[in-house]
Amino acid sequence: MRILAIETSCDETAAAVVEDGIKVLSNVIGTSVDLHAKTGGVVPEVAAREHIRQISPIVDQAMEDAKVGFDQIDAIAVTHAPGLVASLLIGVNTAQALAFIYKKPLIPMHHVSGHIYANFLEREESIRFPIVVLTVSGGHNDLILMKGHHDFQLLGESLDDAAGEAFDKVARLLDIGFPGGPIIAKTAEKGDPKAFKFTQARLAGKDRYSFSFSGLKTAVRNIVQKLENANEKTIADIAASFQFAVADELSDKLVAASREFGAVEAHLAGGVSANQLLRKLTAEKLNGEIPLVFPKKLIYCTDNAAMLASAAYFLIQKRPEVLKTDWRKVEVFSQLALK
Numbered sequence: 341m342r343i344l345a346i347e348t349s350c351d352e353t354a355a356a357v358v359e360d361g362i363k364v365l366s367n368v369i370g371t372s373v374d375l376h377a378k379t380g381g382v383v384p385e386v387a388a389r390e391h392i393r394q395i396s397p398i399v400d401q402a403m404e405d406a407k408v409g410f411d412q413i414d415a416i417a418v419t420h421a422p423g424l425v426a427s428l429l430i431g432v433n434t435a436q437a438l439a440f441i442y443k444k445p446l447i448p449m450h451h452v453s454g455h456i457y458a459n460f461l462e463r464e465e466s467i468r469f470p471i472v473v474l475t476v477s478g479g480h481n482d483l484i485l486m487k488g489h490h491d492f493q494l495l496g497e498s499l500d501d502a503a504g505e506a507f508d509k510v511a512r513l514l515d516i517g518f519p520g521g522p523i524i525a526k527t528a529e530k531g532d533p534k535a536f537k538f539t540q541a542r543l544a545g546k547d548r549y550s551f552s553f554s555g556l557k558t559a560v561r562n563i564v565q566k567l568e569n570a571n572e573k574t575i576a577d578i579a580a581s582f583q584f585a586v587a588d589e590l591s592d593k594l595v596a597a598s599r600e601f602g603a604v605e606a607h608l609a610g611g612v613s614a615n616q617l618l619r620k621l622t623a624e625k626l627n628g629e630i631p632l633v634f635p636k637k638l639i640y641c642t643d644n645a646a647m648l649a650s651a652a653y654f655l656i657q658k659r660p661e662v663l664k665t666d667w668r669k670v671e672v673f674s675q676l677a678l679k
């Protein structure tokens with residue numbers, strides 16, 4: 341089964357064709373990140389206008405790269421939530437129009453389910469459950485127990501800033517650019533992760549698998565404000581110490597939950613899963629007892645459409661009736677939410 345998927349929830353305009361949820365035939369991503377770098381963050385109006393400009397050529401390119409025509413496409417999947425509403429609408433409307441013209445089933449997907457399924461793209465091994473997945477991106481931080489395909493139990497979530505958002509905000513405080521994740525990682529290479537000691541937010545009971553990074557962000561702001569003259573070494577030390585604090589908290593919780601719930605695999609997904617320190621710390625703490633899985637390519641960590649095609653394929657396998665869903669009925673867009 342071949343699925344064309346469209347993703348426009350934030351500042352990436354993306355389209356992909358994936359076969360049987362695993363084989364990526366094409367994966368085209370256009371981004372307006374350079375425009376947002378000037379403002380130090382995504383401006384929703386600017387992102388939406390860029391989606392309008394890019395969506396048609398990107399869908400055409402995805403079809404061309406996959407070397408398929410619409411007669412070889414079985415369904416169209418699209419991110420319907422969560423995200424910037426004007427950006428989402430452009431993807432959803434495009435997918436609706438294509439589904440209408442080519443008479444294809446339309447499958448609205450939750451963005452985070454896409455990030456979860458990014459780990460199945462190009463997978464060769466068979467899939468076994470339970471899996472504990474940590475999805476960490478700019479907008480979301482979710483710790484999820486996956487008991488089967490599309491059988492998600494939310495164990496914890498971000499109580500304030502998501503990890504990626506914290507990376508972006510700290511990069512702005514340090515005035516080193518946008519998006520913060522890759523820039524902080526690069527800056528941290530020359531820094532000492534032990535130069536500043538940040539304390540983890542104390543969360544217990546029902547919140548023990550949730551995350552809080554706003555205190556950490558404030559701690560960084562206090563340090564930056566007190567700096568007399570910020571030289572390159574101090575900036576690198578702050579970046580390294582901050583990155584270590586985030587990676588330490590994220591990996592602690594993924595590892596603890598994987599042990600508690602008897603996971604056969606621990607998964608990292610979302611933009612922040614591109615972070616090498618996070619991968620290294622998690623692997624060290626898992627100590628070879630539970631295999632660690634992260635996306636096979638860096639472009640599968642950040643927003644892309646191939647991951648949505650995979651999520652849609654496995655949803656269809658589990659609930660074939662979604663193929664018969666009438667996309668004109670508004671309820672379908674809330675029915676398939678992750679939680």
Ligand code: KG4
Pocket residue numbers: 350476477478479480503504505507508519520521522525610611612613614615616641642643
């Ligand atoms: O998943 P994603 O592309 O978009 C959302 O769904 O939000 O994630 C984007 C986030 C940004 O906040 C970016 O700073 C972060 O992922 N990110 C990273 C790295 N690469 C991207 N964070 C830490 N280390 C990285 N190498």
Ligand code: ZN
Pocket residue numbers: 451455477478610611642643
């Ligand atoms: Zn995302």
